[in-house]
Structures are given as C-alpha cells and as structure tokens.
Amino acid sequence: MSKQEKHRILMVSDFFYPNFGGVENHIYYLSQCLINLGHKVVVMTHAYQNRSGVRYMTGGLKVYYVPWKPFLMQNTLPTFYGTLPIIRTILIREKISLVHGHQAFSTLCHEALMHARTMGFKVVFTDHSLYGFGDVGSIHMNKVLQFTLADVTQAICVSHTSKENTVLRSGLPPEKVFVIPNAVDTAMFKPAPERLSNREIVIVVISRLVYRKGADLLVEVIPEVCRLHPNVRFIIGGDGPKRVRLEEMREKHSLQDRVDMLGAVPHAKVQSVLITGHIFLNSSLTEAFCIAILEAASCGLLTVSTRVGGVPEVLPDDMVVLAEPDPNDMVQAITKAIQILPQIDPQEMHTRMQTLYSWHDVARRTEIVYNCALRCSSQNLLERLSRYLPCGAWAGKLFCLVMIVDFLFWRLLQLWQPDRNIEVVPDIYLANHPRDKTSRDSNIYDHLR
Amino acid sequence: MELGTRPFAIFSSIPSLHLSFFLLFKNILVHKIENENPNLPCSATIANRISSQTPPPPLSPKTSTALRRSSPIALFNHEIAESVRMEASIGRRSSPTQPKWRKVAYGGMQPGFQDNHTDESFLEDMIMNASVVKRDLLKVMLDSVSISQYVCIVALVVLVWTYTLRSSFNENSLMLLDIILLGAGFFVFLLTAEMLSFDLLLSYVLKIFFFITGVYFLSPIYHTLTRSISSDSIWALTTSLLVLHLFLHNYSGSTVKAPGALENPTFTSNISLNASIVASLLIASRLPSRLHVFAIVLFSLQVFLFAPLVSYCIKKCSFRLHLFFSFGLMAATLFFVYKLHGLLFVLLSGILVFVNLLGPYWLIRIQEYKFEINGPWDEAKLCFNITE
Structure with missing residues (x-):
C-alpha cells in the first residue's frame, strides 16, 4: 500500500439495506473494503419504514437514513431542492471530500450529485443497469441521466456492455467511464463440503419471478428439460407475479415431484439453496452484470445463462454455458451442461472464483477512480453551466436554470446557517480494525501490478 | 397499411422527441470531445x-x-x-x-x-437503424386517405347530431336514415364478403335484432341520463371525447372484428370506441323524445361500430373503390359542412389538407432524422407468445 491521501467518501443511493439487491450489496461491500483501505465512508439513503436517523454497521460504517419517505419502488419523490439542506449538513458534518452516487433509477442519488456539484465537490457515479433507446420511459430516463452525467467528474460501469450503453445514453467521453465489475464474497458462498452424487441432477433457479428475469422462458424450458432428462429435478427460489404461471406449468405437466417452488429466499439462505444443486440456470432477458451467476459459480455450480447484456463477460467460457434467450437453445444448453457436468469440480471452481473476483480488488480499482476524480480541476458555476447548455435546445436551458436556482439556494442556506455553525463529527477509529483481511488478498494485487 | 395505427401520434409527439433526443446527443458528443478536453x-x-x-x-x-x-x-x-x-x-x-x-x-x-x-x-x-423502413411519399399519402375518410364520417355524424338538436330532422327521417344505412352497410358487406352461408347471415340478423331491441329498451334511461348537467358541459365533453376517439382510433383495421381478421383489437382502439359511444349517449340525452333518443343512438352506434368495418371491407375488396368512396365522402362532407358554417368548413378542409398532404410530406422529411440504436444492452424479445 502506498502512502496515498485518504478520502472521505459519501455513498448515496436510494437502495440500501434493509432493501436487498445487487446495488445494496455493491455499496455495502465496497464501503467495507474502502474502510479497510483506510478511507472514511459514510452511506446516505432514505428512511425505510421506521428506520430513520443514523445507524452504524460492521466496521464502523455510518449510515444516514434521511427522513424522506419512498413513494414508488423504494424511490424518494423527486423534489429537486428539498434534499439540499440535509445533504449540505451531512457533507459538512462528515467533512466529505468526494460523493459517490449509485444507480440511475435513484432520485436521491441524482439530487445528491447535483447539490454536491453545486457545492464544489467532486462526484463519481456508478451505473448498475442497462437501458434501451426505444420507448418513452427510456428516453425520459436517459435525459435524466444526461443531466446528472453532464457534470459528473468520473463514471463507473459494472461491465463493458454497460459502459457502451452509458456512453451512448449520456454522451460522456468514453475515457471518463471506468469499468469495474461487481464481485462476490467467496467466504460466504462456499461449495457443499462433500460432492453431490450425479445420479440425480438438480438445477437451481434463484431470481425474482418477473418478466425481465425471463420467468416466461422458464415456463417453456422446464417441461422440455424434464421430458428429455428423467433424472433432472428443478429447485426454484423466488417470488413474483409470474409465480402463478410456473405453478400452472407444474400442474399442467404433472411435475409436482420434480419442480420445487421455494418462494422468496432470503439472501442469507441463498447459499444453502445453491449448494443443493449441480447447475444454476439464469434466464434473464436483460442484465448489466449478474451477481447471481457469481454467487452460483462461487458455490461450485455450473452456470447456464442467456446471452444478454454483460453476462458473457462475467465468467470464463469453461465455467458457463451460454444460450440465446430462446427455449430450444436453452434446452440444448442445459443438455450440454449436463454432459460436461462430470468434469466440473466445485471446490476447484470455488478456488478459481477467489482469484477471479474480490471486493478488495474492486475497492482498489475504485480508489484509482477517486484519485483520478480528485485530480481533476475545480470549475466555477459558469464553466459548469457551459456543460449543461449543449444538452438540448430546451433541456439545456432548463438544466442551466435548475443549476442556477440550486446555486442561489445554496448561497441562501450559507447565509441562513453558516458552515461554521454546523458541528463537525469526530472520527471514530475502531480498535480491532480488520486489516488482516487485505493481506490475504494481497497476492492478487501483486499479480495485478 | 404502413402508416401504423396512430398516425396522429406519428405526426406529432414521438418523432419530435426522438429527433430532439438525437440532436441533443449529437451536440453533446461534439461538445464533450471538443470543449471538455482542451488539453487532449x-x-x-x-x-x-x-x-x-x-x-x-x-x-x-x-x-x-x-x-x-x-x-x-x-x-x-x-x-x-x-x-x-x-x-x-x-x-x-x-x-x-x-x-x-x-x-x-x-x-x-x-x-x-x-x-x-x-x-x-x-x-x-x-x-x-436495423428495422427502419423506407417510406414512399405517394404510398403514405394514399394510406392517409383512410384517416381523412374516417374524419369525414365523424364530421357527418356530428352534422346529423347538430341538425337533430336544431330539430331540422324529425324522428321519422332519422329512422329512415338508420334503415338506409343498415341496408347499405349490409349490402356492401354481402358484396365484399368472401364466404357466405345462410347460417352466418342468420346469426348477423339475429345479433342486429338483439342490438336494436336493447337500444330501444334502454333509450328511456339515456333520455334522462344527463338532465342535471348543462348543455355547455355536454358539448365540451362530447367534443373532447370525439377528439380522443379520433386520436386513438385504429385506422388500419376495425375494432369490431371483421370475419377473417387475425389480430384482436388493441387496448387503445377499445378506448377509442368507448369514447365515441359515450359521446353519442351524451348527445342523445339532450333530445326531446324517446324515439329521437333511440334513433340517434342507433344511428351513432351503427356508424361508430360498423363504418370502420364496412370501409375495411371495401378497402380489402378494391383499393381503387376505396379511394373513390373516400373522395366522394370528402366532397359530400365538405359541401354539407360549408352549408352549416363557414369557419367549420375552413377547419375541416385544413384538417384534410394536413392529413393528406402536409402530414405525409412531414413524415417523409423527418424520416431522415430517424436514428435507432440497438445493441447487446437491449432487452431480449421472447420469440413465443405468452398466453396468460
């Protein structure tokens, strides 16, 4: 580790624990590993039910649950300026040097980045999702993203496909966009202690049962696979609107004894479900980066997946069988996977995953992006406005207006509640700082350098 | 028909959105590369x-x-x-x-x-631009004739409503009009039908009989339905419902399923049909007698339900006939509207010119700005139908 300056980072997203998903996971693990690297990390999200105020998590990770209620799909109501006072207070209280926003759907993230830019902070944005260009919803979403990214210092994407998508959507120069994938906590996803017998092959599916995750593909694929391979059994974990269709399929083809429907599986139990199977099946129709595949591979399962979005980049070719999102092709892929299954050693796969993916590596690479962002020159309001103006004949002027009002509002706040009146929080250093973990992964870093 | 089901939407909002989006996109890329990296x-x-x-x-x-x-x-x-x-x-x-x-x-x-x-x-x-079709101006113009034809049909219905409300038409002439329309529609339908059988005819006659009886027995209810609402509100509501009807109407087919038509009516075309029916009921409730109400509701329903079907049959039978029919209808409508009110005449002819000449020209012009991007980030489309 070199003697670099230590950053004080604010992670902002609407999505954080107790909600669960890829983004939440990413923020948590990234924060933990950045803390390990000696940085200070504070997370900001909106209040979840009665969880409001400040909480501490493992390793002294401080989480601000700001008292804004979500109104739709865990998103806060977009108010433009409503969040400025509290964000300003947090930024000053915690002596933040850099703001890192996550996920394009998150209104809190967009607002925080906007205010942080107004106050002259450097901002980094991570995009976790893919978007098309065709429909009205996408056009709107892309416009919002363009607004946020017009002035962002650096951007991060989770896969190369996602980078292409983000560059097209936002018009950012490609050299400003970094690709840093997600990782998996290999210590949490260990394979079964003893190898399962190959007499009966168990295929595991764990996903929300919705259209975008390809639940309709499963409805077509499962009966066909059961017909072709009498020794195959399915375990389906997850819940959602398409669950009814899967249950209908199970009854129609009398597969009650061969298809287990577990319902929603809490994340803590995912590993115990995964290790009961041989093959993991992912049927998503769109995916920027599939963490579920990583978890399955880390548990030593052979993965069969649709070839969509960033999925082909996630695993080496010998650890995954890819298929087009078409029932026939998927059935063929599963057949192929069953054939090569005897050559797969779960323990070996697990060890390989440890070298391929690590959150510490992700944190290291993110640190480089932070350094890059902090090296960029600061700009005054006029210089920044010149970036918004070309965002569109109407939109550009509108964006400029929004930013000017934000700037005035910030100045007003400074008069009303001067910075020196905001109390600064003393830093807490935990005695048992878990530094030994980094040394365990140091071989990867040596290899990388 | 190439034009799609909602030509007005094509002409107005969405392409301009697309257009502005892609112009923006162009601007920002140029700007980004030239201005933001002065050192590079x-x-x-x-x-x-x-x-x-x-x-x-x-x-x-x-x-x-x-x-x-x-x-x-x-x-x-x-x-x-x-x-x-x-x-x-x-x-x-x-x-x-x-x-x-x-x-x-x-x-x-x-x-x-x-x-x-x-x-x-x-x-x-x-x-x-993987799925962009090259459009031909003449073809788009000819296709847009269907739209102006239907606009004229709606204008004629409004004319009949106006004359009835002014008591220029009495209930007997309205009933005569209903019968003539029904007969003419049936006649066209029979002429253009591909397969005919006695059973099919009988079922049609039975259905129409039930339909007429239903409307007859419901007309007292319609008669008093909106007594407490002022006429101005009714007119305003009717106008907006008709505009909604025209915007969402399925111009490429028929909401009432033609025999042999493959696809089911879409959600928007159903909304459109319902808007027109509500509009005709609102107008009917302003009329003096029950027989008036019955006649006008029957008339409106006949037109709104079956005129698209009849014109669809004509178009399927012969495109030339369809063009003649449409132009005849346009001329007649313009004449009647001229007799009613000068300003309305100008408005209607403006709409017709726009739909038939300016709209297609505009569509072809903005075609060159069409810019579709597809790539691995797109959501995969399922290659089979989901039957819920």
Whole structure:
C-alpha cells in the first residue's frame, strides 16, 4: 500500500439495506473494503419504514437514513431542492471530500450529485443497469441521466456492455467511464463440503419471478428439460407475479415431484439453496452484470445463462454455458451442461472464483477512480453551466436554470446557517480494525501490478 | 397499411422527441470531445489525421449495411465511434508487446490496461437503424386517405347530431336514415364478403335484432341520463371525447372484428370506441323524445361500430373503390359542412389538407432524422407468445 491521501467518501443511493439487491450489496461491500483501505465512508439513503436517523454497521460504517419517505419502488419523490439542506449538513458534518452516487433509477442519488456539484465537490457515479433507446420511459430516463452525467467528474460501469450503453445514453467521453465489475464474497458462498452424487441432477433457479428475469422462458424450458432428462429435478427460489404461471406449468405437466417452488429466499439462505444443486440456470432477458451467476459459480455450480447484456463477460467460457434467450437453445444448453457436468469440480471452481473476483480488488480499482476524480480541476458555476447548455435546445436551458436556482439556494442556506455553525463529527477509529483481511488478498494485487 | 395505427401520434409527439433526443446527443458528443478536453487533441481531428495514413478498420457487415441506410446524424455518430476505436488502436500499436485486451469482467484489472481503456472493439456490436423502413411519399399519402375518410364520417355524424338538436330532422327521417344505412352497410358487406352461408347471415340478423331491441329498451334511461348537467358541459365533453376517439382510433383495421381478421383489437382502439359511444349517449340525452333518443343512438352506434368495418371491407375488396368512396365522402362532407358554417368548413378542409398532404410530406422529411440504436444492452424479445 502506498502512502496515498485518504478520502472521505459519501455513498448515496436510494437502495440500501434493509432493501436487498445487487446495488445494496455493491455499496455495502465496497464501503467495507474502502474502510479497510483506510478511507472514511459514510452511506446516505432514505428512511425505510421506521428506520430513520443514523445507524452504524460492521466496521464502523455510518449510515444516514434521511427522513424522506419512498413513494414508488423504494424511490424518494423527486423534489429537486428539498434534499439540499440535509445533504449540505451531512457533507459538512462528515467533512466529505468526494460523493459517490449509485444507480440511475435513484432520485436521491441524482439530487445528491447535483447539490454536491453545486457545492464544489467532486462526484463519481456508478451505473448498475442497462437501458434501451426505444420507448418513452427510456428516453425520459436517459435525459435524466444526461443531466446528472453532464457534470459528473468520473463514471463507473459494472461491465463493458454497460459502459457502451452509458456512453451512448449520456454522451460522456468514453475515457471518463471506468469499468469495474461487481464481485462476490467467496467466504460466504462456499461449495457443499462433500460432492453431490450425479445420479440425480438438480438445477437451481434463484431470481425474482418477473418478466425481465425471463420467468416466461422458464415456463417453456422446464417441461422440455424434464421430458428429455428423467433424472433432472428443478429447485426454484423466488417470488413474483409470474409465480402463478410456473405453478400452472407444474400442474399442467404433472411435475409436482420434480419442480420445487421455494418462494422468496432470503439472501442469507441463498447459499444453502445453491449448494443443493449441480447447475444454476439464469434466464434473464436483460442484465448489466449478474451477481447471481457469481454467487452460483462461487458455490461450485455450473452456470447456464442467456446471452444478454454483460453476462458473457462475467465468467470464463469453461465455467458457463451460454444460450440465446430462446427455449430450444436453452434446452440444448442445459443438455450440454449436463454432459460436461462430470468434469466440473466445485471446490476447484470455488478456488478459481477467489482469484477471479474480490471486493478488495474492486475497492482498489475504485480508489484509482477517486484519485483520478480528485485530480481533476475545480470549475466555477459558469464553466459548469457551459456543460449543461449543449444538452438540448430546451433541456439545456432548463438544466442551466435548475443549476442556477440550486446555486442561489445554496448561497441562501450559507447565509441562513453558516458552515461554521454546523458541528463537525469526530472520527471514530475502531480498535480491532480488520486489516488482516487485505493481506490475504494481497497476492492478487501483486499479480495485478 | 404502413402508416401504423396512430398516425396522429406519428405526426406529432414521438418523432419530435426522438429527433430532439438525437440532436441533443449529437451536440453533446461534439461538445464533450471538443470543449471538455482542451488539453487532449480532439478525437475527431485525430481520426481525420490518421484516416489519410491508415485505412480505417473494416466495418462489420451488419454495421455497414446499417450505415448505408442511416441518416447524416447516424453517420456522424458512427464517425465518433470510429474515431474512438481508432484512437484506441493507435494506443495499442505503439507497444506491440502488450497482451491483447479482452472484453471480460473477471480476473481483476487487465495487465497493461487501465479500467477506462477504450478498445477498438468499443461499440462494434451497435446496430443502427436495423428495422427502419423506407417510406414512399405517394404510398403514405394514399394510406392517409383512410384517416381523412374516417374524419369525414365523424364530421357527418356530428352534422346529423347538430341538425337533430336544431330539430331540422324529425324522428321519422332519422329512422329512415338508420334503415338506409343498415341496408347499405349490409349490402356492401354481402358484396365484399368472401364466404357466405345462410347460417352466418342468420346469426348477423339475429345479433342486429338483439342490438336494436336493447337500444330501444334502454333509450328511456339515456333520455334522462344527463338532465342535471348543462348543455355547455355536454358539448365540451362530447367534443373532447370525439377528439380522443379520433386520436386513438385504429385506422388500419376495425375494432369490431371483421370475419377473417387475425389480430384482436388493441387496448387503445377499445378506448377509442368507448369514447365515441359515450359521446353519442351524451348527445342523445339532450333530445326531446324517446324515439329521437333511440334513433340517434342507433344511428351513432351503427356508424361508430360498423363504418370502420364496412370501409375495411371495401378497402380489402378494391383499393381503387376505396379511394373513390373516400373522395366522394370528402366532397359530400365538405359541401354539407360549408352549408352549416363557414369557419367549420375552413377547419375541416385544413384538417384534410394536413392529413393528406402536409402530414405525409412531414413524415417523409423527418424520416431522415430517424436514428435507432440497438445493441447487446437491449432487452431480449421472447420469440413465443405468452398466453396468460
């Protein structure tokens, strides 16, 4: 580790624990590993039910649950300026040097980045999702993203496909966009202690049962696979609107004894479900980066997946069988996977995953992006406005207006509640700082350098 | 019919949105590259500089066919993507000993490459304007005749409503009109039908009988339905419902399923039909007697339900006949509207000119700004039908 300056980072997203998903996971693990690297990390999200105020998590990770209620799909109501006072207070209280926003759907993230830019902070944005260009919803979403990214210092994407998508959507120069994938906590996803017998092959599916995750593909694929391979059994974990269709399929083809429907599986139990199977099946129709595949591979399962979005980049070719999102092709892929299954050693796969993916590596690479962002020159309001103006004949002027009002509002706040009146929080250093973990992964870093 | 089901939407909002979006996109890319990196030489100029020395990387067949069809802006964007790729390739050429960059996410940072490395394969899977159809002005104009025909039909219905409300038509002439329309519609239907059988005819007659009886027995209810509402509100509501009807109407087919029609009516066309029915009920409730109400409701329903079906049958039978019928209808409508009110005449002729001449011309003009981007980030489409 070199003697670099230590950053004080604010992670902002609407999505954080107790909600669960890829983004939440990413923020948590990234924060933990950045803390390990000696940085200070504070997370900001909106209040979840009665969880409001400040909480501490493992390793002294401080989480601000700001008292804004979500109104739709865990998103806060977009108010433009409503969040400025509290964000300003947090930024000053915690002596933040850099703001890192996550996920394009998150209104809190967009607002925080906007205010942080107004106050002259450097901002980094991570995009976790893919978007098309065709429909009205996408056009709107892309416009919002363009607004946020017009002035962002650096951007991060989770896969190369996602980078292409983000560059097209936002018009950012490609050299400003970094690709840093997600990782998996290999210590949490260990394979079964003893190898399962190959007499009966168990295929595991764990996903929300919705259209975008390809639940309709499963409805077509499962009966066909059961017909072709009498020794195959399915375990389906997850819940959602398409669950009814899967249950209908199970009854129609009398597969009650061969298809287990577990319902929603809490994340803590995912590993115990995964290790009961041989093959993991992912049927998503769109995916920027599939963490579920990583978890399955880390548990030593052979993965069969649709070839969509960033999925082909996630695993080496010998650890995954890819298929087009078409029932026939998927059935063929599963057949192929069953054939090569005897050559797969779960323990070996697990060890390989440890070298391929690590959150510490992700944190290291993110640190480089932070350094890059902090090296960029600061700009005054006029210089920044010149970036918004070309965002569109109407939109550009509108964006400029929004930013000017934000700037005035910030100045007003400074008069009303001067910075020196905001109390600064003393830093807490935990005695048992878990530094030994980094040394365990140091071989990867040596290899990388 | 090429024009799609909602021509007005095509003419108005969505293309302009697309257009502005892509113009913005163009602007921002240029701006980004030229203004934000004053210390870096502009990528486009680099591309120009090197294009004279090194041949550009060959286009993939998909991209080049898309390119041939694409618009100036699409070309422009393609150039940007190209220049980015070239820049990347120059960087690579300078140090030939480096291992090749791979488009993978595993294994940590790739040795010799930063995380913001942009490879020459960047955006190579992007496909532009893959599903864009080239439109022909004459064909679009002829297709738009269906729209003006239907606008005229609606205008005629409104005329009949107005004359009935002014008591220029009495209930007997209205009933006569109903019968004539029913007979004429049936006649056309029989002439153009491909397969006929006695059973089919009988079922039609029975259905129409039930329909008429139902309307007759419900007419007292319709008569007093909106007694407490003022006439102005009724007119305003009717006008907006008719406008909604025209906007959402399915101009390429018929909401009432024609025999042999394959697809089911869409959600919007159902809304459109319902709007028209509500509008006719509102108007009917302003009339003096129950027989009036019955006659006018029957008339409106006949037109709104079956006129699209009849014109669909005519169009399927002979396109030339369809054109004659439409132009005749337009002339008649313009004449009657002229007799009613001068300003309305100007309005209607304006609409007809717009729909038949200006709209198609505009559509063809803005076609060249059409810029579709597809790539691996798109949501996969299922190749089978989901039956819930």
